[in-house]
Amino acid sequence: MAAEEARMEAERLEEERKRLAEDAKEKARLERESLAAEGAEKSAIRAEIETLVKETNSPKSADELLDTYAGKEDELLANLRKMKADQESEQARLGKVRLKMEKAAAERAEYMAFMKSQE
Numbered sequence: 588m589a590a591e592e593a594r595m596e597a598e599r600l601e602e603e604r605k606r607l608a609e610d611a612k613e614k615a616r617l618e619r620e621s622l623a624a625e626g627a628e629k630s631a632i633r634a635e636i637e638t639l640v641k642e643t644n645s646p647k648s649a650d651e652l653l654d655t656y657a658g659k660e661d662e663l664l665a666n667l668r669k670m671k672a673d674q675e676s677e678q679a680r681l682g683k684v685r686l687k688m689e690k691a692a693a694e695r696a697e698y699m700a701f702m703k704s705q706e
Contacts, residue, residue, distance in 0.1 A: 632660050639667035643674060 637649040645652070645667070656663035 629660075632664065636660070636663060636667060639664070639671055643667060643670045645670075 633649070633653070636653065639645075640647075640649045640652065647655075652663055652667075653660070
C-alpha cells in the first residue's frame with residue numbers, strides 16, 4: 588500500500604512538473620510577443636516622429652527630441668501633431684490672403700486699363 592501511494596505521489600509530482608514547464612514556456616512565448624509588439628510600436632512612433640520633424644521643419648532633429656522626451660514620446664507626438672496642424676492652418680490662411688491680393692491686383696489692372704482707355 589505504501590508503495591502504491593509513493594507511485595501515485597511520484598506521478599502527481601511529474602504531472603505538476605510538466606504543467607509548470609508548460610506554463611513557463613507559455614509565459615516566455617507571451618513575453619517574446621509582448622516585446623515584439625512593444626518594439627513594433629516604438630518603431631512606428633519613431634517613424635511618425637521623424638516624419639513630423641521633417642514636415643514641420645523642426646529646428647531639432649528627431650534624435651534630439653527623442654532624447655529630450657525620453658519616456659514621454661506620446662507628449663512629443665502630441666506637440667508635433669499640433670505644430671503641424673497649426674502650420675497647415677497658417678498656410679491655409681496665407682493662401683486665402685494671396686487669393687485676395689491677386690484678385691485685388693487683377694481688379695486694379697482692369698481699372699487702370701479702363702482709365703487709360705478713357706483718356
